[in-house]
Structures are given as structure tokens and as C-alpha cells.
Amino acid sequence: MLALFGASAQTAAGVAVGPGNALTVPAVSCAVRAISEAAACLDVTVKRREPDGTETEVTDHPVAALLRDGPNDWTDGFTFLRDLVAQALIYDTGGLGWINRVNGRPVEILHFQPGFLTAQDDGTGTGACRYFLNGGAIPAQDTIHLRSPFGRSPLSLARESIGLALTLDAHAARLFGNGARPSGVLSLKERMTPEAIARIRSSWQLAHGAGKSGGTAIVEGGAEYSPLTMTSVDSQFMEMRSFEILQVARAFRVPPQMLYDLSRATWSNAEQMGREFLTYTLEPWLRALEGCLRRALFTPEEFPTHRVAFDRDDLTRASLTERATAINSLISSRVLNPNEGRDWLDLPPRAGGEEYANPNTGSNQPGAAAPQGSAT
Numbered sequence: 403m404l405a406l407f408g409a410s411a412q413t414a415a416g417v418a419v420g421p422g423n424a425l426t427v428p429a430v431s432c433a434v435r436a437i438s439e440a441a442a443c444l445d446v447t448v449k450r451r452e453p454d455g456t457e458t459e460v461t462d463h464p465v466a467a468l469l470r471d472g473p474n475d476w477t478d479g480f481t482f483l484r485d486l487v488a489q490a491l492i493y494d495t496g497g498l499g500w501i502n503r504v505n506g507r508p509v510e511i512l513h514f515q516p517g518f519l520t521a522q523d524d525g526t527g528t529g530a531c532r533y534f535l536n537g538g539a540i541p542a543q544d545t546i547h548l549r550s551p552f553g554r555s556p557l558s559l560a561r562e563s564i565g566l567a568l569t570l571d572a573h574a575a576r577l578f579g580n581g582a583r584p585s586g587v588l589s590l591k592e593r594m595t596p597e598a599i600a601r602i603r604s605s606w607q608l609a610h611g612a613g614k615s616g617g618t619a620i621v622e623g624g625a626e627y628s629p630l631t632m633t634s635v636d637s638q639f640m641e642m643r644s645f646e647i648l649q650v651a652r653a654f655r656v657p658p659q660m661l662y663d664l665s666r667a668t669w670s671n672a673e674q675m676g677r678e679f680l681t682y683t684l685e686p687w688l689r690a691l692e693g694c695l696r697r698a699l700f701t702p703e704e705f706p707t708h709r710v711a712f713d714r715d716d717l718t719r720a721s722l723t724e725r726a727t728a729i730n731s732l733i734s735s736r737v738l739n740p741n742e743g744r745d746w747l748d749l750p751p752r753a754g755g756e757e758y759a760n761p762n763t764g765s766n767q768p769g770a771a772a773p774q775g776s777a778t
Contacts, residue, residue: 413561413562413564413565413566414562414565415562415565415566415568415569416565416569417565417568417569417572419561419564419565419568421492421493421516421557423568424492424557424561424564424568425492426568427564427567427568427571427650429567429646429647429650429651429661429663430557430560430564430567430650432660432661432662433491433556433650433651433653433654433656433660433661434488434491434492434557434654435488436654436656436660436661436679437487437491437654437656437683437684437687438483438484438485438487438488438491439484440684441483441484441487441684441687441688441691441712442479442480442481442482442483442484442487443480444688444712444713444714445470445712445713446466446469446470446479446483446710446711446712446713447459447460447461447466447470447710447711447713448460448461448463448465448466448469448708448709448710448711449708449709449711450707450708451707451708451709460708463708464507464508464509465508465695465699465700465708465710468508468510468511468699469482469483469695469710473499473510473511473512473513474510474511474512477513482499482511482513483691485497485513486498486499486513486546486548486691487548487687487691489513489516489548490548490549490550490555490687491550491555491556491557491654492555492557493516493555493557493558494550494553494554494555494558495516495520495521496521496547496548496549496550496555497513497546497547497548498513498514498519498520498521498533498545498546498547498548499511499512499513499514499519499545499546499698500512500514500519500535500540500544500545500546501544501545501546501698501699503544506701507701508699511546514535518535518536519533519534519535519536519545520533520534521533521545521547522534529553530542531547533545533547543698544698545698546694546695546698546699547694547698548690548691548694549690549694556653556654556655557653559653560649560650560653560654563646563649563650563653564650566642566646567643567646567647567649567650570639570642570643570646571643573639574639574643589626591626644663644665647661647663648663651663654683655682655683656679656683657675657676657678657679657683658675659675659676660675660676660679680714685714688712688714691710691712692709692710692711692712695710696708696709696710715746725746725747729743729746729747730743733760733761734760734761734762735760736758736759736760738758739755739756739757739758739759740752740754740755740757740761741755741756
């Protein structure tokens with residue numbers, strides 16, 4: 403109930419961690435944005451499976467318009483998908499949306515903040531949920547429900563690590579904000595009265611107080627100044643802060659370089675970690691997102707043949723030179739025809755581009771005669 407309304411839960415570090423203050427940790431907010439915004443940036447389409455097994459895009463389907471142009475009058479498609487995925491990353495109940503139907507067809511999708519639209523386990527042990535909107539029960543088929551693995555959000559599962567990160571951040575803020583660690587020590591050889599100590603302190607603060615530098619302090623009583631240098635404890639403190647970034651990266655399954663921890667990034671492994679983000683981090687969320695949208699948005703008659711699809715090409719596409727080389731190789735080997743290759747580059751088809759021919763050899767040019775003895 404506390405997590406449902408965004409309340410914080412106490413951790414072993416003595417810090418209460420909830421969705422509100424957890425996002426103040428830069429690594430956490432960066433991980434949530436990396437996954438949710440990457441998913442929302444992809445083009446979303448509705449596809450229909452034909453009797454021969456091929457799939458065609460249905461551009462005039464109402465679901466396509468809702469997800470592409472905007473689910474309601476005040477929300478665009480990108481914002482809706484981003485917030486839905488982000489909610490599933492932050493809250494244990496997952497990302498929730500309500501579908502407004504007219505004559506059985508979806509005309510509007512509303513994304514509610516946690517506490518207004520809720521999901522509760524029905525107690526049967528099957529994982530089925532009952533849904534409530536502002537306290538009133540609503541049908542499950544009118545609800546979009548994007549769930550996290552294990553029934554817990556990554557933020558909730560990493561609560562202890564996030565609590566430690568908050569503790570380290572607060573300690574660093576106090577250290578530098580309040581001067582918790584002095585820059586040096588004044589040692590007095592003689593026994594001084596409180597009044598003399600106050601005069602020495604005033605003299606030192608006058609020359610080297612906050613916002614001052616370069617002054618000359620004159621103190622009495624044979625005082626000596628000993629500057630304090632960084633100790634091994636300070637170094638371990640910095641290592642702990644770096645380690646907490648790795649812990650957050652593990653919890654969300656995001657490569658550390660995407661959280662801007664470049665200490666272990668090289669030219670050779672940076673590209674590989676980017677591919678792992680697509681394969682092991684983003685792809686499972688896209689599959690879950692496609693599944694929950696398909697379950698809720700299509701009618702029982704459409705469900706066997708229709709699905710929501712996110713175009714992964716925008717994420718997997720390499721540089722233009724690499725894409726051109728790959729497309730040319732596939733056309734030359736007659737895996738693709740020229741128009742299919744042009745479609746990969748968002749170019750319109752051209753006349754004669756439907757033939758599977760190798761443009762690099764004369765015998766395989768479109769319209770060329772087949773070699774003697776070959777099958778026609």
C-alpha cells in the first residue's frame with residue numbers, strides 16, 4: 403500500500419527509498435530514461451497476417467492512429483509510450499492505461515498516475531489481476547498492463563543499492579557544503595584561554611574564511627598550520643560511489659556507458675555494449691510492450707491475425723556506409739530486390755526494382771537471357 407501511493411521504504415542504510423527520491427539519483431533516472439525513451443522513439447505500426455503467412459501493414463487501423471498520432475487529445479504517442487514503460491520500471495504494479503471504447507472499438511487511451519488506476523492480484527495464484535479506476539472495478543480487457551519481471555520493478559529490487567547511493571550523495575553534499583572535512587588544522591603549542599582561541603579563530607577566518615583566498619593570517623601563541631590531504635578513506639569513498647553506478651546498471655540491465663560511466667569503455671567494447679543493450683535490455687521490454695498492447699487493443703476477432711510491431715531498424719541501423727554495403731551485398735546475392743533495399747532507406751520504389759538480379763554481372767541483369775542449359 404505504501405509503494406502504491408509512492409511512499410518510501412526504509413533501507414539498511416537508514417534512508418527511505420521510494421519512486422520520488424530514487425529518481426534524484428542520476429544513475430537511476432538515466433537508466434529509466436535510456437530504456438523508456440529508446441522504446442518510445444521507435445516507429446509503431448499495426449500488422450495483419452495474411453492467409454499465405456505474409457504480413458502487411460494496416461495503416462488505417464484505429465489502433466495505429468492511437469499509438470502513432472496520440473492516444474488522446476492532450477498526449478502524443480511518444481509521451482504515452484515513454485511514460486508507460488517508465489512507470490513499469492519504477493512501480494511494482496507496472497505501467498497501466500485505460501482504454502475508452504465506443505461500439506467495441508478503441509477511441510482513446512488514458513494513462514493514469516499511480517493510485518488512480520490500480521491492479522490487484524486476484525488471489526488465485528495464476529497472476530491474474532483485478533483492475534480499479536478511482537475505486538471502481540473495470541474490465542481487464544479495457545486495461546493495458548505492462549509488467550516487470552518477478553512482479554517487482556527494477557527500482558524496487560535495487561532499493562538497497564539506491565539507498566546507499568543516496569547516503570553517499572548526502573554525505574558528499576554535507577562534506578563540501580558544510581565544511582565537514584577541514585582543509586587543515588591549527589595546532590597551538592601553549593595552553594590558551596577561550597578568549598585567545600576566539601581571537602585566533604577570528605584572525606584565521608578573516609584571511610581564509612568562506613569565499614576568501616590569498617590572505618595572510620597572523621595568529622598568536624606559536625600556532626602551526628597542518629594541511630590535510632586525501633587519505634585512503636577518501637579514495638574508497640569515491641570507489642564506492644562508482645560501484646553504486648555499476649549496481650544500478652546491473653539492476654536495470656543497462657551497460658554502464660549508457661549511464662555515462664566511461665571508465666571501462668573503449669573503442670572496441672563500446673559498440674558491443676550498445677548491441678547488448680538492444681538485445682538483452684530493450685528487446686525484452688519491446689516484446690512485453692507489444693504483447694500487452696495486442697492483448698488490450700484488438701477485438702477477439704482481430705487478435706489471431708493482428709499485432710502491434712515496433713520497427714527495430716532505427717536502433718540496429720549502423721552508419722550509412724555500413725548499411726549501403728550490407729544492402730548492396732544482399733541485392734547482389736539476390737536475397738533482396740532493389741525496391742526492398744530502397745524501402746530500408748525509406749525511399750520510394752522505382753520502376754523495374756522488383757526483379758531479383760545481380761547488378762554487378764551482365765548475365766544477371768533484369769531482362770537478360772538465362773545461360774544456356776540453365777532452367778528457365
